[in-house]
Amino acid sequence: xxxxxxxxxxxxxxxxxxxxxxxxxxxxxxxxxxxxxxxxxxxxxxxxxxxxxxxxxxxxxxxxxxxxxxxxxxxxxxxxxxxxxxxxxxxxxxxxxxxxxxxxxxxxxxxxxxxxx
Numbered sequence: 001x002x003x004x005x006x007x008x009x010x011x012x013x014x015x016x017x018x019x020x021x022x023x024x025x026x027x028x029x030x031x032x033x034x035x036x037x038x039x040x041x042x043x044x045x046x047x048x049x050x051x052x053x054x055x056x057x058x059x060x061x062x063x064x065x066x067x068x069x070x071x072x073x074x075x076x077x078x079x080x081x082x083x084x085x086x087x088x089x090x091x092x093x094x095x096x097x098x099x100x101x102x103x104x105x106x107x108x109x110x111x112x113x114x115x116x117x
Contacts, residue, residue: 046097
């Protein structure tokens with residue numbers, strides 16, 4: 001029996017990533033004072049900001065795929081800068097942890113994509 005992979009369509013991936021990006025940015029900005037109040041919450045804010053990195057990578061991937069391009073280092077660095085810019089609005093620690101989590105997520109995405117594609 002062959003195992004089937006469930007794949008979302010590119011348009012649904014695009015819209016889900018946009019919605020989640022807006023949702024995460026909204027949560028970060030609404031609860032910014034609360035997130036600044038505790039060291040652990042700053043780390044959590046960095047993790048949430050790194051999710052913006054993943055969602056923006058998905059958005060860049062869908063846009064590049066529609067134009068028959070490949071996602072190269074320019075798009076990865078751009079998404080990284082966007083996520084860190086949002087994280088720095090909370091605190092410098094959030095930006096540092098966002099960077100660390102983003103590198104881990106990039107490594108995991110690379111391994112996942114090399115297995116699937």
